[in-house]
Amino acid sequence: MDGAWVYLVTGGCGFVGERIVELLSQQDYIKEVRVFDSVAREEVEKFSTGTENVLRACCVLSIPFLLYTSSIAAVGPNTSCEPLLRGDEDTEYSGEVELPYGKTKAMAERIVLEANGKKLSNGGTLRTCVIRANTVYGEKAAFLQELYLLARARNGVLNYLEPENTERNHTYVGNVAWMHVLAARNLQLKPEQLAGQVYYCYDDTPSRKGFLVRLQLLSSADPSVRLGSHIPYWKMWLVIQLHRVIRAILSPFWRPQPFLNVPLLNTIVTSFSFETDKASRHFGYKPLFTWQESRLRTAQWLRAAAGSLAAPQLHGKKN
Template sequence: MIGSWQQTSLYSSTTKTTSEMDRAWVYLVTGGCGFIGERIVELLSQQDYIKEVRVFDSAAREEVEKFTTGTENVLRACCDLNIPYVVYTSSIAAVGPNTLHEPMFRGNEDTKYSGEVELPYGKTKAMAEKLVFEANGKKLSNGGKLTTCIIRPNTVYGEKASFLQELYLLAKARKGVLNYLEPENTERNNTYVGNVAWMHVLAARNLQLKPDILAGQVYYSYDDTPTRKGFLIRHQLLSSMDPSVRLGSHIPYWKMWLMIQLHRIIKVILYPFWKPPAFINLPLLNTIVTTFSYETDKAWRHFGYKPLFTWEESKHRTVQWLKAAAGNLEPPQPHDKKN
């Protein structure tokens, strides 16, 4: 989440004007030590209209863990402290898939989709989105108003994407074979982390410049990543890093369903004497095998977003990071080989 406000520049503190050049923007990034947040901070720090970038993250402040309903606290603080702009980082999981596993095929921000969200993560994101929507237009303590918008990424890849490291280890444990769970006709958007971060930067800036257009809006993240088939993207990234990685076969739904049930039974029988390693659960499996894709240019139409990184640049950066990180990866444990 990005919050921003304007303060008089240190260089003109004695002469307050309304000129943009005489003022400096201060940005606060909550979760700024995370996978996406770190890239947002990096890009914000390169913008010459920003005086200061502040980072707030539970990784840096242990006492933050005592708070609950974090989004509500941030929005309340914005109103109390007269911070007029908020860009909230949500997820496509806030929309679906639902518990009936109904697909969404290349929809957009206006596509109607209903039903109870399947994943617990999605439910919390949907609750947070509701708070952000309701906070848009709320009165600040100085008489101004709060202006908010929402960014919804889907599957995000790039440097420091831990799931790519985990998949590489699994593939190496299977002699370089990269199997996959989603059926070959399943679609889900994949976006490079740098482009997701860039969309946040542009949205935050234009929320200030064009609030009548961006206020209360939601935007899906997108770039020119060439396919919506996740297993093909993963294979391209990992095989570019290590040519011995080859695409395997689709794991049938019924087989994974049985493995999940077996894992649950073993966990119940052996608890508390032994805790089996974490394993995929049924809601996550159902999400993986359900098409949930979108096709949109809303961010370009509203605030001129274009991907900062091309697919080739995104792939190169991700692959170089994977190569550098490979030497620090721990070999898979025996139970990983069985799974």
């Protein structure tokens, strides 16, 4: 069995997918790694490559294992903006999810977990599990590039929206990818343990005061970046509403790109964090990179990329 496995990574040209492909290609039990991504092949764009189609293909082609990449956004925050502090995979949290992205992830999670145990065309059984990522940083993280550009435009000042007591998890992209590799392998070896399970991504990146984590990442690349001031919720809410009015008035002639909306603002200012070791207990996950290594690797990339970063364009792009 070892050496004969073929892995397919959907979205394998993306930020996390690219790192998963890189790590999979280094494993000696894998015969071949295939990538399915609209970036890689333009003809893929004509297909509707949703989760339901992936599950249908697994059943028809007798693919016995499926690992789905979800997000903490599938859990919350909810529309009431109720906080979750250091929960785990078994913590109960209810209510309608605030962000549209989270709603689609929650729907996909449900159909993936419901498909666990389905019969395959060859008589076998499909085994599925879910990994929930959070805020993933590292080389090629677009949000870090945008933050750095904004800080440079403000003479190195990094302002922030969330209150100082807000907690959010960040995980280095290399550790997220490594958890996927281990989970996929152990789903094959120990399906009775992993099938039907959900796992949060984690490493030793600090979870308290997320704006300080971002500051450390940016200032490690550029020491001139320094912490600015907290932007009150009411002020940003007014800016969003004003932007909506201007956009409506000017829409026949000019459509400025929305930079933020109220649901996303509500999510940013709501504490939503977890604390778990489930992946370690179930399949021996340990981060490949420490917080110090992750910060250094991210800073090295950001410094190298800084020269090619364009000035921020907040209003010129059409939808």
